[in-house]
Structures are given as structure tokens and as C-alpha cells.
Amino acid sequence: MSLKHTILGFLSWKPLTGYELKKYFMETEFIPWSGNNNQIYKTLVELNNTGLVTKEVIQQENYPARKVYHITTRGIDELNGWAKSKPDVPHTKSTFLIQLAWSDGLSNEEIENLINLYQYEIEMQLIMCKERLERKTVFPEKNKRAEFFWEMLWQNRISNYQNELNWLTKLRSGLAAE
């Protein structure tokens, strides 16, 4: 489960609450996540139980108490051990490709429409990615090497989308040539 390690990762920057983690996840494109907090709160409890983080409760007047989680030395060891473990092949799930695979029952107009919808989605994602890289809302602080990596992570996403748009161009011209 990489959610566990991703949380440890964010906590290695600074102590955070579940609510703050949720926002971090939402603004980090290359970390896949549904947007729901369900897993985060659960995982934090589990991390606390296994001694990888500690919990600090801060009472507030008109809001629920903030529960700030701090990473422990054991948590850092766990994170580092995981970070250097053999990486998996990235695994991409594209419903569009599967739709296209069986678009044979559709008319040319319907297929063109499908491609247009998809292209629009990709363009939007690309714009969002570029903006987030520029604004650097979620970014490691005070560390040049880590900052370089994060820059590259965003560049990875951006190049993925750009590659997809190039491919779409080829797809269109191939269709036109038929």
C-alpha cells in the first residue's frame, strides 16, 4: 500500500493533520487518489498504532480538535526503506483506449466526437499541471535536490499529457487518410 508511504512522505516534511494531508493529496496530480478522506484517517490511525507516527491533539474553540501527526524515527526508516525498494512498472488505466478499441460499432462522427471529448480533457489536465508546477503549492522546502525531483515529477506528468496530444494528432490524421 503506497498510501501509507505517501502519508509518511508528507509528514517527513512537517507535522500535518488529516485535513491538511487531504489537501496535499488533491493538489498532487501524480499521486492517484479519489479525493475522499476515508483512507487517510484510517491509515493515520494505523500508522499511529504501529508507532510510525505520533499524534498531538490541539484543542480549538469552535472547531473539532486538530490532530497533528508527527513522523517518528521508525517512520523515517520505513519511508527510506520503501523509497529504495524495487519500483513497479507504472500502471495506466485509460478507459478511452478501451473505448476506442471497441468503437467499431460507432459512426465516424461519433468517433470524432469521442476523440474531441478526450482531447479536451487532456488539454485541461495539462493546463492544470502547468499551473500547479508554476505555483508550487505543494513542494518540499529548503532542499535543492528534493526540489529538483519535484520539478521533474511535474515535468513527467506534463510530458505524458503532451505525448498523448501528439498521439491524438497522429490518430486524427490516420483517420482522415482512411
Next chain:
Amino acid sequence: MSLKHTILGFLSWKPLTGYELKKYFMETEFIPWSGNNNQIYKTLVELNNTGLVTKEVIQQENYPARKVYHITTRGIDELNGWAKSKPDVPHTKSTFLIQLAWSDGLSNEEIENLINLYQYEIEMQLIMCKERLERKTVFPEKNKRAEFFWEMLWQNRISNYQNELNWLTKLRSGLAAE
């Protein structure tokens, strides 16, 4: 659930058994799947119950009976309706990117090792993809337009991997320049 529609897709080519579907899935890179038949058999039962496919049982002497599934007209309608529905953004899950995001506790050697392992994985995938495109083991028959699409689907995967390798080159040179 796109597994349901993917199965309908394969069955739209020709009637197949669960066992044959499994092989099709395994040889189709751009369809994400664990390789286990668990879901396939379950989904076939469900498709049969909802009238999207019919089941033909063929007895054999020394093997379990083959259960050949045929798509119905309603199944084809379902498939076509789904194929033209608004596509999602592809979502990629790359543990490598997340590992790199928190590789800050690692030494330069450890990071280089991580990158090497990843690059090797990608290169292997690329080779496999190219081979499968060449051999065309799973490919629509007797339909030029569908064949063009399938060629493009494989090209999509190939360009993804090639893009990843280019990005890795930039990552390396950025690291060296630090």
C-alpha cells in the same frame, strides 16, 4: 466497471470461453489486469444473468466442459452505448514517481540504483509491447478501421514508454548537473 465492457468487446469479435478471454487479457497491455481469472468468470455469470451474453455448453471428453459465451443484441447495444460515452482522464499509478518524491533520505548511489531498476523495467515493457504489435496475436479480424485503431492503441503504449525513457534521460542529466 470497464471489465464488463472489455469482455463484451472481445465477445463482439467472436464467441469465447473464460479461458480464452483470460489469454486475450494477458496479451493486451493497455488493458490493466492482474492476470487472475477470478473476475472474468464472475463477470461472465453476471453478464449472462443480465442477458448481455448467452452461454453455450460444449461437452468434452477429458476436459471440463467449454462454456462458450455469445454476445446478444442487447450486449452489443450496451457496448456501443458505453463506447461513445464521455471518456475519463487516464490515470496512471506510478510507485516510482512517489518513491522519487521521497527519495530525499537516500544517497546519490541509492537513487541512481533506483533509477536504473526503473529504466530496466520500462525498457523490458517497451520491447514486449513492440513484439506484441508485430506479432498481432490479439487483433480484430476482417476490419480495416478497427485494425487501424488497434495499431494506434499499441503505438500509444509504445510512445508512453519512449516518452518515459526520454524523461529519465533528462532526470539523469539534471542529477549530474547538481
Next chain:
DNA sequence: TTAACCATGTAAAAAGTTACATGATTGT
């Protein structure tokens, strides 16, 4: 007054993965 933000969570369902189970046949 309506939406967004702050801040916590829970319940239930769907989807995906790993491991188990059977047993004959065919090729190296």
C-alpha cells in the same frame, strides 16, 4: 443566503489481487 472552508470521522459497496483447488494431456 449560499457556497466554501475548517475538521473530524463512519458505513457499505465495488473492484482488484493473491492464493487455493482439481485433474487430464501434451511437449521437452
Next chain:
DNA sequence: ACAATCATGTAACTTTTTACATGGTTAA
């Protein structure tokens, strides 16, 4: 003798998603 292929499935578990639940504050 061993592995792979043919052919079916089940059980248990993990992961992910969707929806529900509470309730005050702040800004347009």
C-alpha cells in the same frame, strides 16, 4: 520427470470509491 496447456472455478483479502454524518465560520 517436469513444465506447460486445457478448463473450470472458489475463498479470503486488500484496495478503492461513493455516500453519509456533524456542525460552526467566513466571505461573496
